[in-house]
Amino acid sequence: MYKIAWMPGDGIGIDVMHAARVVLDALKLDAQYIHADIGWDFWCSEGEALPRRTLDVLKSSDCALFGAITSKPKEEAAQELAPNLRGQGFVYRSPIVHLRQMFDLYTNLRPCKAYRGNPLNYRDDIDLIVFRENTEGLYCGVEFHPLPANVRGALEESSQAMGAFKDVAADDIALSARIITRRGAERIVRRAFEYAQAHDCKSVTLIEKPNVLRETSGLMTRVARQVAREFPSIEFWEANIDAMMMWLVKNPQQYSVLVTSNLFGDVVSDLCAQLVGGLGFAASGNIGDKFAVFEPTHGSAPKYAGQNKVNPLATILAAKLMLDWLGENQKAAQLESAIAAVIAEGRIRTYDMGGTNTTREMAEAVAGKL
Ligand code: NAI
Ligand code: MG
Helix, strand or coil, rough: EEEEEEEEEECHHHHHHHHHHHHHHHHHCEEEEECCCCCHHHHHHHCCCCCCCHHHHHHHHCCCEEECCCCHEEEEEEHCCCHHHHCCCCCCCCCCHHHHHHCCCCCEEEECCCCCCCCEEEECEEEEEEEEEEECCCCCCCCCCCHHHHHHHHHHHHHHHHCCCCCCCCHHHHHEEECCCCHHHHHHHHHHHHHHHHHCCCCCEEEEECCCCCHHHHHHHHHHHHHHHHCCCCEEEEEEHHHHHHHHHHHHHHCCCEEEHHHHHHHHHHHHHEEHHHHHCCCCEECCCCCCEEEECCCHHHCCCCCCCCCCCHHHHHHHHHHHHHHHHHHHHHHHHHHHHHHHEEEEEEHCCCCCCHHHHHHHHHHHHH
């Protein structure tokens, strides 16, 4: 029996996770779902959006399914903290970023498929999957403002390009480091190729910018070329991030597996999600070597919270990804066929699809096909 950490979070996270459960129950997955607290309420009442007891649940689970949470900027977060906790040094940090780092969930997986009959499809023949590096790159968290004198000194010593900023005061300059490691590049590219091989995909496209970001994108590109040689049956394409934005709008049907670093991946995956229906359809997996967290990519959409109105398919598709990762490929395929059938029939549609059906009706329609 699987142990699955169950983290609805807050806002519509609760609605969509309820829907996911209806579907998983219909699939009769042999699993125990263990509720774990996460999100805004726990920041406000305890000063920690990801309480220690939740980490304990995660550590003793096979994987986790996560709904959505509310996040707010630092200053606002400080103001909403319970009065008895204020001024004690609590600093809000994103529990999602924390989870990715803590469990080294280095692959962010985002499939984007145009299901037949979805009125929101940009085109009907899109079937892409994005592999985004999830732990380093420009989001590694190495950031400075004001720029410390020792950091500045070291940069000036090692890089002539720093000369352009010679006269800028420390307080008027901010720096975010883009760190790419050989190990980080290697493992994300390898996961992309392994996926392509296992799923008979024709090509893997590396999306970087090595002509300008010579060192970071350069390393990523060299490593990718090396890995590509081990998979001679799969075509390896390279594209610059800017040009790729045009090609993905012009000819999205030509691409299959996309792989890229953290920031570029964030951008590419949102573009690809919108090609196949947007937030109501965008599921993702945060995957490491031993643990994984699956989630819809949307947030807590507070204005729809508790209204039983939003589209649960992103979360149900996240559950499908989870089943695949668990090795329950048959159940995953069954679930995907059920989702595809409901979309193709077009009888049940939530508001984002132009319909009036509820979150629960959509879940029940999918469950009905199982
Ligand atoms: P959001 O994704 O929560 O909602 C934006 C809009 O997208 C909604 O108002 C709604 O019109 C639409 N939408 C979202 N999910 C939908 C669904 N399942 N079906 C149909 N329509 C849907 O983004 P927003 O409003 O920027 O952020 C709200 C809160 O969520 C913030 O506190 C933000 O920090 C947080 N957030 C959390 C994320 C997470 O938990 N992974 C990710 C993104 C934002
Ligand atoms: Mg994003």
